[in-house]
Amino acid sequence: MNDRYEQWQAAERLALTLIEGGMQRMAARTLAVFLFTDQDSVTAGEIADRLEASAGSVSGAIKSLATVGLIERLPAPGSRREHYRLRDDAWATLFTSQNTVIQAMLQAAAAGISATKSGDPAHRRLAQMHAFYEFLLGELPALLHRWHQQSG
Structure with missing residues (x-):
């Protein structure tokens, strides 16, 4: 097995754990993408492609994750698409008044x-x-x- 396949399997297992813990399915899978990506930021389209999901479901998941402070939108000069990343302080922010x-x-x-x-x-x-x-x-x-x- 290659490293990418193993990473993807680990990401899917993490998403299942989050779902069992009460997170919505697409939000959990989207969060797994943010945790396992090797890119500094990703677009909603890239997430949709990776998850083979609709743009609407990914958009809702991004909104949900941003609302609780786990991800943030980044400026992307020269790009027409919005870029997002996992916040450096995501886990602490999840439990602050910014939530x-x-x-x-x-x-x-x-x-x-x-x-x-x-x-x-x-x-x-x-x-x-x-x-x-x-x-x-x-x-x-x-x-x-x-x-x-x-x-x-």
Whole structure:
């Protein structure tokens, strides 16, 4: 077997693990491309070709991965296509306030709290949800600081 085939098999196994962990199938396969590519950046078309997938499904996967902070769009002077890469700090960003999903959860909980009455069980549950995400965001800076000291 050649190295490329073995890498592709490892990428597909990683994608399956991510899918089993709850990630959407195309987002998982797209993330595997970013992790295993030997290029500095890739275009949506290159991902679609590699995965033999539709442009629409790859576009949705890219949007999903960008939303949680795993990938970023790069300027590509002279190119008409958008280029993307895995962020250098992807895993740390996934757990920071830059993560729009965490921010959306906080906003949704706050809206739910405002829409419910204080004694209502829903209000209590939403307040607990909001408190958890606030706690998480409060603890992350120290955790990430320790990570950066260890990794870098």
